[in-house]
Amino acid sequence: MAFKPRIGVFICHCGENIAGTVDVSNLAEEIIGYDNVSFSTDYEYMCSDPGQNKIKEAIEEENLTGVVVAACSPSMHEDTFRRVVEEADLNRYQCEIANIREQCSWVHGEGNDRPTEKALKIIKGTVEKVKRNVSMEPVEREHSDKCLVIGGGIAGIQAALDVAEAGNEVILVEKSPTIGGHMAQLSETFPTLDCSQCILTPKMVEVNQHPNIELMAYSEVRGISGYVGNYRARIERKPTYVDADACNLCGDCEEVCPVEVTDEFNQGLDTRKAINIPFSQAIPSSYTLDTEACLGLNPLRCSECAEACDADAINFDQTSEYVEEEFGAIIAATGYDLYPKEKMGEYGYGEYDDVIDGLQFERLLSATGPTGGEVRRPSDGKVPENVVFIQCSGSRDPENHNSYCSKICCMYTAKHAKLYRETVPDGNAYVFYIDIRAGGKDYEEFIQNVREEDRVLYLKGKVSKLKKADGKMKVWGLDEISGERVEIDADLVVLAQSIIPSEGAEETSEHLNLNLGANGFFKEAHPKLRPVESLTGGVFYAGTGQGPKDIPDSVSQGSGAAAKAIDLLAKPTLSHDPQVVEIDEDLCSGCGLCVGQCPYDALDINSKGVAEVNELLCEGCGTCASGCPTNALSLRNLTDEQLTEMIHAHIGD
Amino acid sequence: MDLTNSDRELTANVEELSGENIFSCYQCGKCSAGCPFTEEMDILPNQVIKKVQMGDGSVLDSDTPWTCASCLSCEVDCPKGNDVPAIMEAIREISLRKNLDRVDINKLETKGLPEIALVSNLRKKTG
Ligand SMILES: Cc1cc2nc3c(=O)[nH]c(=O)nc-3n(C[C@H](O)[C@H](O)[C@H](O)COP(=O)(O)OP(=O)(O)OC[C@H]3O[C@@H](n4cnc5c(N)ncnc54)[C@H](O)[C@@H]3O)c2cc1C
Ligand code: SF4
Ligand code: SF4
Ligand code: SF4
Numbered sequence: 092m093a094f095k096p097r098i099g100v101f102i103c104h105c106g107e108n109i110a111g112t113v114d115v116s117n118l119a120e121e122i123i124g125y126d127n128v129s130f131s132t133d134y135e136y137m138c139s140d141p142g143q144n145k146i147k148e149a150i151e152e153e154n155l156t157g158v159v160v161a162a163c164s165p166s167m168h169e170d171t172f173r174r175v176v177e178e179a180d181l182n183r184y185q186c187e188i189a190n191i192r193e194q195c196s197w198v199h200g201e202g203n204d205r206p207t208e209k210a211l212k213i214i215k216g217t218v219e220k221v222k223r224n225v226s227m228e229p230v231e232r233e234h235s236d237k238c239l240v241i242g243g244g245i246a247g248i249q250a251a252l253d254v255a256e257a258g259n260e261v262i263l264v265e266k267s268p269t270i271g272g273h274m275a276q277l278s279e280t281f282p283t284l285d286c287s288q289c290i291l292t293p294k295m296v297e298v299n300q301h302p303n304i305e306l307m308a309y310s311e312v313r314g315i316s317g318y319v320g321n322y323r324a325r326i327e328r329k330p331t332y333v334d335a336d337a338c339n340l341c342g343d344c345e346e347v348c349p350v351e352v353t354d355e356f357n358q359g360l361d362t363r364k365a366i367n368i369p370f371s372q373a374i375p376s377s378y379t380l381d382t383e384a385c386l387g388l389n390p391l392r393c394s395e396c397a398e399a400c401d402a403d404a405i406n407f408d409q410t411s412e413y414v415e416e417e418f419g420a421i422i423a424a425t426g427y428d429l430y431p432k433e434k435m436g437e438y439g440y441g442e443y444d445d446v447i448d449g450l451q452f453e454r455l456l457s458a459t460g461p462t463g464g465e466v467r468r469p470s471d472g473k474v475p476e477n478v479v480f481i482q483c484s485g486s487r488d489p490e491n492h493n494s495y496c497s498k499i500c501c502m503y504t505a506k507h508a509k510l511y512r513e514t515v516p517d518g519n520a521y522v523f524y525i526d527i528r529a530g531g532k533d534y535e536e537f538i539q540n541v542r543e544e545d546r547v548l549y550l551k552g553k554v555s556k557l558k559k560a561d562g563k564m565k566v567w568g569l570d571e572i573s574g575e576r577v578e579i580d581a582d583l584v585v586l587a588q589s590i591i592p593s594e595g596a597e598e599t600s601e602h603l604n605l606n607l608g609a610n611g612f613f614k615e616a617h618p619k620l621r622p623v624e625s626l627t628g629g630v631f632y633a634g635t636g637q638g639p640k641d642i643p644d645s646v647s648q649g650s651g652a653a654a655k656a657i658d659l660l661a662k663p664t665l666s667h668d669p670q671v672v673e674i675d676e677d678l679c680s681g682c683g684l685c686v687g688q689c690p691y692d693a694l695d696i697n698s699k700g701v702a703e704v705n706e707l708l709c710e711g712c713g714t715c716a717s718g719c720p721t722n723a724l725s726l727r728n729l730t731d732e733q734l735t736e737m738i739h740a741h742i743g744d
Numbered sequence: 745m746d747l748t749n750s751d752r753e754l755t756a757n758v759e760e761l762s763g764e765n766i767f768s769c770y771q772c773g774k775c776s777a778g779c780p781f782t783e784e785m786d787i788l789p790n791q792v793i794k795k796v797q798m799g800d801g802s803v804l805d806s807d808t809p810w811t812c813a814s815c816l817s818c819e820v821d822c823p824k825g826n827d828v829p830a831i832m833e834a835i836r837e838i839s840l841r842k843n844l845d846r847v848d849i850n851k852l853e854t855k856g857l858p859e860i861a862l863v864s865n866l867r868k869k870t871g
Contacts, residue, residue: 477748521747539824543768548747548797551771572771573787573794580748 234320244272246634247424249649319628425595750799
């Protein structure tokens with residue numbers, strides 16, 4: 092006896108979303124007479140527990156061989172309903188979604204029969220498909236259980252430690268000579284004011300000592316190929332010209348080096364030598380020779396440092412090393428930078444010495460900074476008596492700068508004003524703000540304390556411009572509350588510059604085909620429900636590369652990304668959707684057209700001279716199938732016959 | 745206004761006389777929202793406080809502290825527990841000590857004015 096499909100149709104009201112426009116009970120009645128449909132019903136929310144149970148019961152009682160759920164888009168609940176049919180011992184590929192919400196009720200008005208007629212056609216088309224579906228099992232494959240973390244700021248550090256603790260090997264790639272990122276530059280951290288380095292350096296040391304972490308500092312990812320579970324990355328280890336194991340940090344090399352250049356770690360407020368260590372607790376704890384600053388290695392122009400080094404740690408013959416490794420998962424933690432103050436025309440284009448940005452002020456406040464923690468202004472070393480802090484500098488300004496709020500600068504500005512008032516008790520601190528955003532735990536209390544106890548004068552309004560006169564900066568501002576225009580002769584102005592993604596975001600997105608949002612931050616797979624995942628399988632985000640964040644949020648996201656990576660790496664095998672392309676070797680002429688068309692590099696012409704598909708790479712897009720001149724290719728469960736019958740059902744003949 | 749050379753003494757005096765930390769006010773505006781007399785005031789009670797925070801001497805020219813009836817509605821409302829009427833009183837005291845005169849008796853239309861009003865004005869003149 093020939094196989095006779097028994098299809099069940101389950102129509103969801105989605106509250107009023109579908110039922111408000113489409114006559115759902117009428118649909119259930121109409122469809123029952125249709126070819127092979129032996130059961131139908133409608134329900135308020137099919138995705139709810141009772142809704143799911145209806146499906147399971149009907150499969151068992153009615154002996155269904157296929158299921159159509161007429162509901163929302165398959166991108167919402169296809170997986171949910173396929174799991175439901177599996178629980179009732181039906182193959183998951185015997186369940187299909189008829190989208191009568193996004194493609195019908197939401198886009199058509201109520202008050203006439205046409206949405207109902209259209210929904211009926213969509214359902215009939217889906218019935219035509221599902222009754223011809225074949226049962227399949229997912230393709231299982233092996234994967235690497237290593238994790239690559241790109242960026243060694245606090246977010247990357249946290250992610251690396253968590254993944255390593257779970258027993259997976261991690262390679263942490265950091266571009267600069269040390270890990271720590273911007274947190275290493277901070278003085279004290281809001282809202283508890285613990286010293287940044289004191290809480291950071293133990294974690295940096297842990298990374299260095301963890302048996303499961305291989306730290307590659309002063310290194311960069313040069314290329315990544317592959318797919319979730321099986322990425323292959325090529326990493327360049329740049330030469331530091333110093334053997335980190337031999338270097339004993341005596342600093343003799345630094346002393347004799349004749350070259351001084353601006354010190355990035357101190358945000359340009361100081362100079363460093365061509366051979367240097369960014370700060371004393373840097374990890375790896377070793378010196379790095381900056382070839383751009385050095386008088387020359389090729390030919391050797393100076394070599395003072397090598398001569399001074401008693402440990403013989405300096406080796407001018409080092410060259411870049413390239414390492415290739417396989418990774419199952421990748422965490423992108425490339426962090427942030429500040430929007431350049433050079434772009435702030437209204438605040439002097441970065442040309443005034445005494446107009447500095449927030450990170451520069453952190454260095455002035457830091458005990459290890461260029462002034463040893465005394466607040467002295469850059470131009471003449473004077474202790475400033477009147478300090479003006481300008482919030483939202485470069486943020487919330489869609490016309491000239493960035494439209495978004497940088498989220499952390501209200502808090503760090505309050506911290507700056509407080510620390511300034513503590514170091515210079517006679518000084519006056521003025522904060523210009525649009526509004527104060529202090530939504531974190533204990534943050535509002537922190538701000539109130541700064542206003543009340545540190546007597547920082549908050550003025551509501553943005554500063555219109557700065558002008559230099561008599562060694563002071565004339566600040567033109569407003570206080571909206573009193574309605575007064577105000578002028579301040581400031582000795583120092585601190586700009587709370589906008590947070591922007593570091594260059595690492597774009598570099599990483601190019602390697603991995605990641606989406607960036609309009610402002611250049613990594614774009615999440617879903618802004619609310621999948622905030623640490625990218626749309627590229629196995630790639631996760633941590634920290635400020637995804638959007639402005641403070642330390643607690645960066646650490647949380649680091650742990651979140653780690654959990655996602657661990658979850659993936661812990662799977663014994665990864666499964667791949669079997670809805671891939673199939674090749675009829677008898678029809679294939681071996682022309683190779685499809686090989687060039689496949690966007691995933693999944694096709695090849697094999698030794699038999701016919702096309703062959705790598706099922707792990709094929710995403711089932713169908714580009715090749717529609718282009719094959721001999722019709723040798725077809726997609727599983729989306730064959731030409733299925734498509735034709737679906738079209739007939741849709742146009743109603 | 746020139747904030748660098750603002751009247752910091754005024755701020756200190758108001759704090760001393762009122763016993764309040766003027767910087768405790770975070771400008772929510774609730775005092776003004778509930779004040780029954782704002783229609784008669786030239787600036788709002790919260791603006792009075794802001795001006796004192798800023799050391800803005802023009803607050804002494806404002807009607808508001810004199811219109812304030814010390815009804816205490818704002819004090820009850822204030823989420824920070826500020827005693828706004830005490831701040832108004834402090835400003836009135838500072839104005840009085842400056843001997844600033846808000847009424848010129850010679851120019852007063854005395855007809856129909858209660859005697860007691862005249863007497864109290866004269867008494868203020870004689871200290
Ligand atoms: C002035 C100021 C004060 C602040 N004060 C506080 C505070 O008091 N409390 C608080 O909670 N937060 C504070 N913050 C916020 C805090 O700095 C951040 O939340 C935190 O440092 C973010 O860490 P991250 O790891 O995401 O990024 P980052 O610290 O930027 O680290 C990113 C790392 O990735 C590396 N990298 C970049 N691109 C690549 C690449 N292509 N390959 C390899 N490596 C790469 C970078 O070199 C860097 O080491 C402050 C911020 C500022 C600007
Ligand atoms: S966090 Fe505050 S200072 Fe920073 S952009 Fe947002 S509102 Fe402005
Ligand atoms: S005490 Fe004065 S300021 Fe406060 S509500 Fe009453 S009248 Fe207004
Ligand atoms: S209610 Fe209190 S905190 Fe709010 S503006 Fe008035 S005095 Fe300030």
